[in-house]
Amino acid sequence: MTSTGVSLRRIEPAGVLAVAAREWTVFCYFWRNQTFAAVVEPIVNLLAFGFGFGALVSKIAGIPYIQFVGTGVVATSVLFSAVFSGMFDSLYKRRYQRIYDALLAAPVDVEEIVTGEVLFLGTRAGIYGIAPLIVAFFFGLTPTPAMLLVPFISILTGIGFAAFGMLFAALASRFDDFNYVISGLITPLFLLAGAFFPLNQLPEWLRVAAQLNPLYHCIELVRHCAFGLQPGADLIHLGALAVFALLAWAAAVWRTRARLID
Numbered sequence: 001m002t003s004t005g006v007s008l009r010r011i012e013p014a015g016v017l018a019v020a021a022r023e024w025t026v027f028c029y030f031w032r033n034q035t036f037a038a039v040v041e042p043i044v045n046l047l048a049f050g051f052g053f054g055a056l057v058s059k060i061a062g063i064p065y066i067q068f069v070g071t072g073v074v075a076t077s078v079l080f081s082a083v084f085s086g087m088f089d090s091l092y093k094r095r096y097q098r099i100y101d102a103l104l105a106a107p108v109d110v111e112e113i114v115t116g117e118v119l120f121l122g123t124r125a126g127i128y129g130i131a132p133l134i135v136a137f138f139f140g141l142t143p144t145p146a147m148l149l150v151p152f153i154s155i156l157t158g159i160g161f162a163a164f165g166m167l168f169a170a171l172a173s174r175f176d177d178f179n180y181v182i183s184g185l186i187t188p189l190f191l192l193a194g195a196f197f198p199l200n201q202l203p204e205w206l207r208v209a210a211q212l213n214p215l216y217h218c219i220e221l222v223r224h225c226a227f228g229l230q231p232g233a234d235l236i237h238l239g240a241l242a243v244f245a246l247l248a249w250a251a252a253v254w255r256t257r258a259r260l261i262d
Contacts, residue, residue, distance in 0.1 A: 011115055019116025027124070038128040041244045042077035046070055046132045049196055060198055063227060070136025071226050072128045072195030074154060075218040082158040083186060084123035085177055086165020086252075090117065094169065100260055110257040114166060118249060122159030129154040133222075146225040153225070153241070157218040160245035163252045170255035194219050214244040 027034070049069045062070045093099040103113055130151060137143060168181050192199070192206060193215035199207055212214045217237040222229050224237075 011109075011111045012107075015112035016116045016119065018106075018108060019103065019113055019249075020120045023117065023120040027120075035128070038077070038081045039123075039131045041080075042073045042129075042132045043135050045076070046073045046135055049073075064140060066139045067136055067141045067226070068223075069196060070132055070139065070141055071223045072193070072219050073132040074150065074222050075157065075193065075215050076190055076195050077132055078125045078129040078154050078158045078218065079161055079186070079190060079215055082121055082161035083165040085121045085125070086118070086167075087161040087169050087172075087181070088175065089121075089168035090166045091172055091175065091178075094256075094259060095173075100256075104260060110260060111253050114163070114249065114253045114256055117166060118159050118162040120253070121162035121165075122157075122224070123155050125158030125162065126151055126153075126155030133226075141226060144226060146229050150222055151187050152223050153218060153221045153238075156238075156241050156245060157214065160214055160241060162250050163245065163248035166252040167248060169253055170252060170259050189213055189215050192216075214241055217241050217244075 046066070046069055051066070057065050100113055104110070109203060122182060133141070133147070133150060168178065172181075192202075192210050193211065193213050195215075199210050199216075202210070217240045221234060221237045221241075226232055
């Protein structure tokens, strides 16, 4: 039992699988437009930044700029796909479609609803995040055995940000409330993660703040998979992502229960 009253013992795998299976069934009807937006947008960002800034900055730390961006866009793709789905989809289901109320009428608890949702959204976002990396291969990025770890890193990151999105969905009453989150939190996380430029040129206090950004840890792990693992640092990055995912999940369960039951 956590400090928020969330208990891992209350989670039944059958309930989690049922929620995830429902998400998969719905996704099968709308996968074309959802996948198109989630995959094409990061690829456009990769090409725009890669060729735009790449014309001015050929290399960063010995890495061709388009490859530097290609590994960074993996994480930003996961961020947007996971957190926006967690925010907008969850609020729509809770307030307008009343899907969560219907699920609670079945033998499914709040923990299982949130867990099933974030596992599906996080896994989907993690898979989407591989697209920019594949594109980077066509621009000279050399595949390495360590890159087989990238999907798992992306999925873990996606789970954390999907839960993060569900937390804000449980705090919001309408879609307009997300404007504060997007402008005040998501955009800074996106810009101060090292995806498009190295952080060592920033003021000291911003570099310290970046250490608290889960997206930064994801980007570092992906780049290390591409350009050389650093076991000591990578364990810290992995631990930071795991802690973020667990805390975001617990907070999402806590606030979602308050909305649905308390």
